[in-house]
């Protein structure tokens with residue numbers, strides 16, 4: 001699948017065999033001092049992190065990254081499910097352009113031959129490498145993580161991934177089950193390791209090789225946790241004694257929630273331990289002691305991933321690459337941990353759409369480390385309740401995850417792709433997101449980034465499809481052909497406004513005259529989005545929740 005010759009050369013690089021100067025093999029030309037990029041994508045991670053103000057969650061290594069980064073407080077994914085979100089932000093296009101709302105099509109064949117972030121870096125002379133879950137596997141990335149277009153090397157997947165959904169979780173009966181809650185003794189699981197540990201090891205090996213390459217690298221590392229099942233080293237449970245774990249502030253299904261907005265979280269119900277609870281479909285509820293256990297295991301999985309991020313970044317540091325590498329950390333979307341009585345992504349609520357977004361740019365978001373100095377020493381989350389980390393720079397403006405493409409390109413000094421025309425199916429390289437570079441232009445390193453322009457004019461768009469107006473077996477993940485309603489949602493600094501409208505999956509047409517339901521929540525008075533005031537607002541002026549046309553930045 002790799003171009004002949006070049007593929008072998010890259011392979012030689014990674015396998016450590018002797019190889020000639022990579023510089024001469026680079027397909028494009030880049031400045032010799034071009035910055036590398038390390039993109040870390042954590043699956044299903046909402047901003048339950050110390051650096052986002054979470055008081056319970058131990059995430060000292062991600063917090064340390066944040067202390068040297070620009071942290072976006074209000075970043076939102078375009079659709080709260082893995083494949084559509086990943087294809088959206090990796091191509092820099094909205095789901096209405098990639099036409100992927102489910103898992104079942106490959107955008108190049110189905111919508112347009114859109115370039116991806118790694119492909120763009122590759123075309124500009126970078127060696128691009130994928131470790132773990134970066135693209136969603138399967139049809140949506142042509143069963144190849146979009147190879148050969150996006151990657152210089154065959155993408156790496158950890159061998160122990162295949163046990164994720166098998167019976168490897170010891171239950172109270174001493175037998176092995178396919179549970180939702182799955183703290184494990186790593187020494188006892190098949191292969192004696194876990195996928196995210198393997199990915200970290202592979203990524204570190206790659207960094208060691210890539211360091212000596214004459215061309216810059218773009219390394220994407222995708223961690224699987226805290227995606228369900230919560231299969232993590234059992235010692236992480238100790239960080240979250242059950243008596244310290246609170247419930248969601250709003251564990252009830254809100255009275256004013258339109259049924260179309262509710263997702264019945266069918267996937268956790270298939271796990272053996274959840275099946276045994278005999279929950280009623282679609283609304284549950286889950287007994288409160290089990291709610292606490294789910295939250296405990298989610299947070300423990302977050303701390304486990306934090307240690308992997310810590311190992312990876314301390315290796316980057318140890319190889320003296322922190323001076324020359326942009327590090328971005330984000331997630332494909334969030335996850336409801338009982339808010340609105342929900343236990344999944346699959347919605348337009350902030351808990352499902354809001355993502356962490358941190359970007360470290362050497363010498364810009366933090367001073368360059370001195371020679372031999374350490375920016376990212378590994379921090380043990382078990383060592384004494386971590387003192388809170390110095391916060392780094394923060395931006396409160398609303399931003400969209402699909403802006404990552406132009407932003408990373410610009411930060412690395414590549415040409416920022418032009419804005420997309422409407423429609424843009426025929427255009428391979430363009431961006432639907434804003435270029436966020438201006439947030440990285442600090443007068444001097446002491447100055448806080450100030451609001452640039454009017455924050456009230458900024459919006460983040462998300463959307464979610466449904467097969468019916470009431471929750472049913474496939475409401476969480478309808479296939480394209482079954483989609484009947486699309487929930488278009490806008491988040492401004494003041495409110496979230498969602499309309500659920502008729503949608504034709506054959507023509508990809510939304511009918512905004514055919515409104516099935518609406519939601520309106522004000523951020524200040526209702527931060528958890530439990531009091532839908534849509535009906536009361538009818539007749540008042542609100543901006544139409546249409547997809548945006550390209551705008552100025």
Ligand SMILES: *[C@@H]1O[C@H](CO)[C@@H](O)[C@H](O)[C@H]1NC(C)=O
Pocket residue numbers: 108109142
């Ligand atoms: C998808 O992969 C198949 C099999 O490798 C290949 O023949 C096909 O050309 C790929 N599709 C696109 C659009 O590149």
Ligand SMILES: *[C@@H]1O[C@H](CO)[C@@H](O)[C@H](O)[C@H]1NC(C)=O
Pocket residue numbers: 113149428
């Ligand atoms: C899609 O883009 C890739 C990379 O630019 C190119 O190699 C390929 O030929 C294009 N395919 C089509 C069908 O245009």
Ligand SMILES: *[C@@H]1O[C@H](CO)[C@@H](O)[C@H](O)[C@H]1NC(C)=O
Pocket residue numbers: 238239240241244385
């Ligand atoms: C649990 O809460 C108690 C009381 O606030 C606190 O002293 C203790 O450190 C907490 N335990 C952990 C592991 O955070």
Ligand SMILES: *[C@@H]1O[C@H](CO)[C@@H](O)[C@H](O)[C@H]1NC(C)=O
Pocket residue numbers: 255256257532535
């Ligand atoms: C809003 O109005 C619709 C249509 O009249 C009704 O079905 C729905 O229950 C109302 N919602 C609330 C929260 O009052």
Ligand SMILES: *[C@@H]1O[C@H](CO)[C@@H](O)[C@H](O)[C@H]1NC(C)=O
Pocket residue numbers: 276277278
């Ligand atoms: C689960 O529900 C079924 C049907 O309602 C009932 O027969 C069974 O006893 C329940 N089991 C438990 C463990 O509650």
Ligand SMILES: *[C@@H]1O[C@H](CO)[C@@H](O)[C@H](O)[C@H]1NC(C)=O
Pocket residue numbers: 502511512513514
């Ligand atoms: C859009 O919905 C309205 C209201 O249900 C309906 O009258 C109209 O025919 C629909 N338009 C199309 C193109 O389906």
